[in-house]
Each structure stands twice: as C-alpha cells, then as structure tokens.
Amino acid sequence: MFRIFTFTCFFSSYIAQHTVPNMAYPLSTSYRWIVDENGQRVKLACVNWPSHLQPVVAEGLSKQPVDAVAKKIVEMGFNCVRLTWPLDLMTNETLANNVTVRQSFQSFDLKDEIVGFKTNNPSMIDISLIEAFKTDELFFKLNTYIHLTKPGWCCANDDGNGFFGDQFFDPTVWTAALRKMAATFDGVFNVVGMSLRNELRGPKQNVNDWFKYMQQGAEAVHSANKNVLVILSGLNFDADLSFVRSRPVNLSFTRKLVFELHWYAFSDGNLWATSNPNDICGRVLKRLGNRGNFLLNKGLPLFLSEFGIDQRGGNANDNRYLGCLSGWAAENDVDWSLWALTGSYYLREGVVGMIEYYGALDSDWNSVRNSSFLQQISLLQSPLQGPGPKTDAFNLVFHPLTGLCLIRSLNDKTMLTLEQRTEKQGHDDSDKLFKSRFHMEDYVHL
Ligand SMILES: *[C@@H]1O[C@H](CO)[C@@H](O)[C@H](O)[C@H]1NC(C)=O
Ligand SMILES: *[C@@H]1O[C@H](CO)[C@@H](O)[C@H](O)[C@H]1NC(C)=O
Ligand SMILES: *[C@@H]1O[C@H](CO)[C@@H](O)[C@H](O)[C@H]1NC(C)=O
Numbered sequence: 118m119f120r121i122f123t124f125t126c127f128f129s130s131y132i133a134q135h136t137v138p139n140m141a142y143p144l145s146t147s148y149r150w151i152v153d154e155n156g157q158r159v160k161l162a163c164v165n166w167p168s169h170l171q172p173v174v175a176e177g178l179s180k181q182p183v184d185a186v187a188k189k190i191v192e193m194g195f196n197c198v199r200l201t202w203p204l205d206l207m208t209n210e211t212l213a214n215n216v217t218v219r220q221s222f223q224s225f226d227l228k229d230e231i232v233g234f235k236t237n238n239p240s241m242i243d244i245s246l247i248e249a250f251k252t253d254e255l256f257f258k259l260n261t262y263i264h265l266t267k268p269g270w271c272c273a274n275d276d277g278n279g280f281f282g283d284q285f286f287d288p289t290v291w292t293a294a295l296r297k298m299a300a301t302f303d304g305v306f307n308v309v310g311m312s313l314r315n316e317l318r319g320p321k322q323n324v325n326d327w328f329k330y331m332q333q334g335a336e337a338v339h340s341a342n343k344n345v346l347v348i349l350s351g352l353n354f355d356a357d358l359s360f361v362r363s364r365p366v367n368l369s370f371t372r373k374l375v376f377e378l379h380w381y382a383f384s385d386g387n388l389w390a391t392s393n394p395n396d397i398c399g400r401v402l403k404r405l406g407n408r409g410n411f412l413l414n415k416g417l418p419l420f421l422s423e424f425g426i427d428q429r430g431g432n433a434n435d436n437r438y439l440g441c442l443s444g445w446a447a448e449n450d451v452d453w454s455l456w457a458l459t460g461s462y463y464l465r466e467g468v469v470g471m472i473e474y475y476g477a478l479d480s481d482w483n484s485v486r487n488s489s490f491l492q493q494i495s496l497l498q499s500p501l502q503g504p505g506p507k508t509d510a511f512n513l514v515f516h517p518l519t520g521l522c523l524i525r526s527l528n529d530k531t532m533l534t535l536e537q538r539t540e541k542q543g544h545d546d547s548d549k550l551f552k553s554r555f556h557m558e559d560y561v562h563l
C-alpha cells in the first residue's frame with residue numbers, strides 16, 4: 118500500500134515535549150481547524166479510553182495506577198483521551214452516586230479485579246462511580262467523551278441504543294442527560310469536547326430526526342457548558358455525514374461545532390485483503406469524500422474519532438486499510454482518535470479480562486503492544502498544517518507503510534532515506550533520528 122504526496126510539515130515542540138504547554142483553553146474552531154484561545158491549531162491526536170462497559174469504570178485500573186496510565190498515554194504521543202460513558206451514569210442516581218467501584222465489581226463477581234484495583238488505585242475503590250469518573254487523571258489532557266445508554270459493549274443495529282426512539286434511547290432523557298454531563302464539567306478546563314452519541318444506527322435512523330435531535334442535543338450541551346466543542350456523529354455507525362452537504366446544521370452558537378466519523382477495515386468486509394489495495398483505497402476514499410471529507414472543503418472540522426487495526430500484525434485486511442487511512446489522514450491532517458487504549462477489559466461481552474488486540478497497550482496496561490504500529494501513526498500525531506507557529510516547515514513525502522518521511526540524502530542524491538524524529542519518552546533514543554537506507558526503485562510506486 119503506497120501513496121506519495123507532498124505537504125508542508127513541521128515537527129512542533131508540543132508533542133515532542135510530551136505535554137501541551139501554554140495551550141490556552143477553551144478550544145474553538147476556526148475554518149476547519151480546532152484552535153486554542155490564541156488562534157493556534159490544536160490537533161487532537163487522541164486515544165479512546167473505554168469507560169462505558171458494564172462495571173462503568175475506566176478500564177485498566179486494576180492493572181496500573183491511573184496516573185501511570187495517564188503518563189503512558191502521553192509517552193506514546195497522544196495528547197487527548199476520548200473517554201466513553203453510558204448515559205445511565207447521568208440518568209440513574211443510584212448507579213452514579215450509590216454504587217462504589219468495589220460494589221460495581223462485586224455485582225459482576227470480578228474478585229481479581231477488586232484485588233488489583235485495591236492495590237493500584239486504593240483511593241478510588243470505595244468512591245462512587247461518578248466520583249471515579251471525575252478523577253483528575255482521567256481528564257489529564259484534552260478530553261472528549263462519548264456514550265451509549267446502557268452500560269455494555271457497543272454497537273449493534275438491534276441493541277435498542279441505536280437511534281432516537283429506540284427502546285433505550287428517549288430523546289428527552291438523552292437531552293437532559295447531556296445537559297447534566299455538560300454542566301458537571303462546566304469550568305473543568307481540560308474537558309474540551311463532548312460528543313453527543315456514539316454510532317447512530319439501526320432501522321429507525323433518518324435524516325430529519327438526526328437534524329431535529331442533534332441540534333437539540335447540541336444546544337443543550339452548549340447552554341450548560343459554553344467551553345466544550347460539540348461533536349456530532351453521523352449515521353450508519355458514524356460512517357455517513359453526506360446529508361450535511363446539502364443541509365447545514367443550524368445552531369444558535371458558532372465556532373464550537375465538530376463532526377466525527379468512524380472508519381474501520383471490517384466495514385468493507387474482507388475487501389482490503391481480497392482486492393487490489395490501490396483500487397479499494399481509491400474507491401473507499403471516493404466514498405469517504407462524499408460521506409465526510411467534503412466537510413473539510415466547506416471549512417468544517419472533521420474528527421476521525423475511531424479507527425484502528427489488530428496490532429498483532431497478522432490481519433492483512435487491517436494492514437492494507439491502515440496504509441490507505443494514514444496516507445489520507447496525513448494528507449488531510451485530520452484530528453483523530455485511535456481505537457483503543459485498552460490492553461484488556463474487566464468484562465466484555467461476558468468474558469472476564471478480554472484482551473483488546475486493537476489496543477495500544479498490552480494486557481498489563483504498561484507495555485506498548487506494538488511499537489512499530491505506534492511509529493506508523495506517529496507523524497499523524499503532529500500538526501502538519503493549519504494556523505500555528507511554522508518554525509520548522511519543509512516539504513516532505515510520507516511513507517504510510519512505515520509512518521516515516523522520505524528524505525533525499527545530501528551526499529548521495531540517488532539514495533533516499535526514511536526518517537522520523539522519535540518522540541516517545543522512555544525510549545533511549547528519544548532525540549535521535551533513525552534512518553533506514555533504501556533504493557528508491559524498491560519502494561516508490563505511484
Ligand atoms: C443511597 O443510599 C443511601 C443509604 O446508603 C440512601 O439513604 C439513599 O436513599 C440512596 N440514594 C439513592 C439515590 O438511591
Ligand atoms: C439503577 O442502577 C442500579 C444500580 O446499578 C440498578 O440496580 C437499577 O436497576 C438501575 N435502575 C434503572 C431504572 O435502570
Ligand atoms: C435556525 O433555527 C432558528 C431557531 O432555532 C430558526 O429561527 C431559523 O429559522 C432556523 N434556520 C433555518 C435555515 O432553518
């Protein structure tokens with residue numbers, strides 16, 4: 118899988134320093150960019166941290182202290198967490214206030230998780246689920262959150278959570294819960310965005326209700342919290358925003374609206390593995406153009422809020438898709454969030470300790486699952502375009518397969534090298550460039 122293009126690139130210091138220094142909150146939008154108070158671009162390079170499954174506790178905390186996980190996220194080059202939550206946390210007072218983390222684990226008979234949680238996060242085990250959700254470290258950086266109604270794994274067409282009017286999806290209850298969540302984090306400066314609903318879907322979905330209720334939900338969030346970006350998901354499992362092209366979203370406020378899309382290989386079955394990768398990439402990108410990419414040309418921000426691959430490396434379908442996706446994401450320099458952070462889940466679909474092979478962390482929640490995968494997405498973690506201090510701007514050619522940039526050797530003009538500034542803390546070579554020499558004819562195919 119190969120795509121070559123040039124664009125302006127700068128390695129800004131803010132990822133390299135593993136922090137987001139001097140960022141002036143709150144965030145807003147300017148044309149298609151998310152910017153801070155000074156008008157500087159803030160590129161969301163997030164990772165999804167699930168907190169919406171049945172125990173309603175952010176995953177991984179039976180394995181590592183919450184601040185260690187937070188530190189790890191920053192070391193891996195992410196600047197943001199997309200923290201997920203079930204609507205019940207805002208609608209069921211008993212669940213939110215009268216169930217502690219320990220009691221929640223007990224109710225699912227998760228004895229080992231209790232032991233691990235007590236060891237790693239003793240100060241959190243006997244607090245309520247809502248207090249645990251508000252733990253500072255979960256909000257240590259830019260944070261957006263999403264949700265479904267019933268705690269559990271998401272999503273299916275027929276799970277009663279898909280669209281307004283479904284069994285567990287009453288628009289009035291939903292709007293009130295959004296307002297409450299927005300108010301809960303009003304004034305919490307690093308909660309920067311709120312997504313209204315995860316993966317709208319199912320037989321009831323239709324464009325008119327989308328506009329009616331999404332606008333209503335967006336107004337509710339904004340009225341309760343003027344700081345957060347309001348993030349709107351598309352239809353068909355958040356794969357389709359085409360209907361916004363001809364009918365604009367009508368809101369009473371400006372400069373806060375962001376659209377989100379999800380894109381996975383498996384949405385196209387096994388086509389990536391079975392077709393010519395260039396053909397399928399071309400076809401899918403054309404479709405993406407109609408379903409979401411057009412927003413960028415209209416000056417509206419698009420957040421690729423879920424994508425990911427099986428990081429064990431053996432899934433050809435996923436691997437080819439990632440080459441196509443990362444070329445697209447670099448070229449368009451979109452904001453994004455990887456699925457997922459998760460090493461393993463406390464309890465997913467009835468399985469205790471289920472491993473998430475799409476996760477950046479291993480099941481110990483400490484080791485990186487696959488560092489070559491992280492390298493592949495590392496260029497995408499830096500802002501490449503948009504308003505900001507372009508101190509070190511140059512043109513480069515991106516090699517999606519490795520995530521490296523193509524540099525012509527100064528000494529030997531027939532040689533090209535692939536280079537990357539390695540930016541991950543905790544690696545011994547953190548400030549060195551590493552290079553792999555190769556012959557152009559071996560690699561460059563247009
Ligand atoms: C929470 O529990 C306390 C007693 O432990 C009880 O008095 C109170 O009514 C409960 N609140 C809710 C919302 O269930
Ligand atoms: C609210 O949460 C409690 C604790 O999990 C649960 O027992 C109860 O059934 C829930 N209520 C509703 C209406 O779902
Ligand atoms: C936008 O919404 C406002 C009130 O919410 C309404 O007065 C106006 O007619 C709407 N505009 C369009 C184009 O629908």
Ligand SMILES: *[C@@H]1O[C@H](CO)[C@@H](O)[C@H](O)[C@H]1NC(C)=O
Pocket residue numbers: 428429430431486487488489490
């Ligand atoms: C990481 O992914 C690569 C393919 O991208 C694969 O060859 C390798 O085996 C994977 N490593 C681990 C530790 O899973």
